[in-house]
Amino acid sequence: MTTTAPGFAEGTGWQGIVGDWSADKQAFGVPWGKAMMWIFLLSDTFIFSCFLTSYMKVRVSTTIPWPNPSEVFALTIGGQHLPLILIAIMTFVLISSSGTMAMAVNMGYRRDKKKTVALMLATAAFGAMFVGMQAFEWTKLIEEGVRPWGNPMGAPQFGACFFMITGFHGLHVSGGVIFLIVVANRVRTGFYDRKGNYDMVEITGLYWHFVDLVWVFIFAFFYLW
Amino acid sequence: MYLWIWLLLFVLSTFSYLVDFFQFEGYLRWFLILLFMFLKAGFIIAIFMHMAWERLALRTAILVPPLALLVLIGLMWIEGDYTEVTRFLFFGLPSSG
Numbered sequence: 001m002t003t004t005a006p007g008f009a010e011g012t013g014w015q016g017i018v019g020d021w022s023a024d025k026q027a028f029g030v031p032w033g034k035a036m037m038w039i040f041l042l043s044d045t046f047i048f049s050c051f052l053t054s055y056m057k058v059r060v061s062t063t064i065p066w067p068n069p070s071e072v073f074a075l076t077i078g079g080q081h082l083p084l085i086l087i088a089i090m091t092f093v094l095i096s097s098s099g100t101m102a103m104a105v106n107m108g109y110r111r112d113k114k115k116t117v118a119l120m121l122a123t124a125a126f127g128a129m130f131v132g133m134q135a136f137e138w139t140k141l142i143e144e145g146v147r148p149w150g151n152p153m154g155a156p157q158f159g160a161c162f163f164m165i166t167g168f169h170g171l172h173v174s175g176g177v178i179f180l181i182v183v184a185n186r187v188r189t190g191f192y193d194r195k196g197n198y199d200m201v202e203i204t205g206l207y208w209h210f211v212d213l214v215w216v217f218i219f220a221f222f223y224l225w
Numbered sequence: 226m227y228l229w230i231w232l233l234l235f236v237l238s239t240f241s242y243l244v245d246f247f248q249f250e251g252y253l254r255w256f257l258i259l260l261f262m263f264l265k266a267g268f269i270i271a272i273f274m275h276m277a278w279e280r281l282a283l284r285t286a287i288l289v290p291p292l293a294l295l296v297l298i299g300l301m302w303i304e305g306d307y308t309e310v311t312r313f314l315f316f317g318l319p320s321s322g
Contacts (some may be wrong), residue, residue: 013281020282028283038287049294053301060305063312070245088242095238099231102273106227202275209273213266220262224245225255 031199034206041210044172048214051168052221055161067154069223073137087223090133091215097126098212101205108201113187116201120184123208127177134170138163165222169214176211179204230272237265 020027028035059066070083077085104119141162145152148160183204192198241261244254271277276284312318 016280017282017285020280028286029280030283035283038283042287042290045291046294049291049297053294053298056298057301057305057308060302061308061312063309063316063318084242084245088238091238091242092235095231095234098234098269098273099227102227102231206274209269212273213269216262216265216269220241220258224241224258 031197033199033203037203037206041206044210044214048165048168048217051165052217055165055222058157058161059155062155062157064155067151067158069225072141072153073223084223086133086137087219090130091219093126093130093133094212094215097123097130098209100126101208105202105205108187108198111193111198113190113193116198117184117188120180120187120201120204124177124180124184127173127180127208127211131170131173131177134166134173138166162222165218169211169218172211172214176208179207227272230268234265234268237261237268241265 020029026032073087074081074083075085076082100119101123104116104123107115107119141151141159146159146162148163150156151159183200186192187198187201192200238261241258244257244261249257270288276288
C-alpha cells in the first residue's frame with residue numbers, strides 16, 4: 001500500500017531508504033500532514049518518556065515505600081472490593097475508542113461521510129468518558145489526602161508523579177476529543193470533498209492511537225507495577 | 226482485520242489486569258507486565274497506526290530514535306538506585322530490606 005508521489009525514488013528495503021533520503025522533492029512518499037503528525041508524535045513520545053523515566057527514578061529512590069497502586073485505586077462496588085477496577089474500565093474505554101477510530105479511518109478511505117462522522121464522534125465520546133473517569137479518580141484521591149507534596153499512604157512523591165503524568169495524558173485526550181469533533185464536523189460539511197482528500201481523518205487517527213499508546217505505558221508502569 | 230486486532234487488544238488488556246488480580250510477584254510480574262505492554266504497543270503502532278505498511282524510511286525515522294530512550298532509562302535506573310542508597314546512608318535510616 002505504498003503511495004507513489006512524484007519526485008521521489010522507488011525501491012524497497014535499504015535501497016528504498018537511500019532513495020527516499022536522497023530524493024530531490026520529498027523524503028517520505030506520504031502526505032505532508034501525515035509525516036508531520038508522525039514527527040510530532042515522536043517528540044511527544046520523548047516528552048512522556050521523560051515523565052515516565054523520572055517517575056521511575058523517583059520511585060526507585062524513595063526511602064519510604066511507594067503506595068500500593070492496587071489498593072490506592074481500588075473501589076468498593078456493591079460490597080465487593082475490586083482492585084484497579086476503574087483503571088481497567090478506563091483501559092477498555094480507550095481501546096474501544098481506538099477501535100472506533102480505526103473503523104472511522106476505514107470509512108474515510110471509502111468516502112462514507114455518514115459513517116466516518118458517526119465513528120469519529122463515537123471515538124470522541126469514549127474519550128470524553130475516559131477524561132470524566134480520570135477526573136473522578138483525581139477527586140477521589142484528592143479527597144483521600146493525596147497532594148503533590150505528600151499523601152497518607154506512602155512516599156510523598158506519589159502525588160506529584162500521579163497528577164503530572166495522568167494530567168498531561170488527560171490533557172492530550174481532551175485535546176484529541178476537540179480535534180476529533182472539529183474534523184468530524186469538517187467531514188460532515190464536505191470540507192474534505194472540496195479539498196480532494198480525506199487524509200486528515202487518518203492523521204487524526206494517528207494522534208488518537210498515540211494517546212491510547214501512552215495510556216498502555218502509563219497503565220503498565222504506574223498502575224500495575 | 227482491524228476487528229481481530231481490536232479483540233486481541235482487549236484480550237491482552239484483560240491479561241494485563243489479571244497480572245494484578247492474581248497478585249503475581251517478583252520477576253514474573255515484571256516480565257508479564259512488560260510483555261503484554263509491548264505486545265499491545267506493537268499491535269497499536271503496526272496495525273492501527275498503519276506502520277507495518279509504511280515506507281521503511283519513515284518507519285526507521287520514527288521507530289529508531291525512541292531506542293535511545295533505553296539509554297536514558299538505564300542511566301536513570303542507576304541514578305535512582307544510587308540516590309536511594311545515599312539517602313539511607315546519609316540519613317542513617319534503617320534499611321527497608
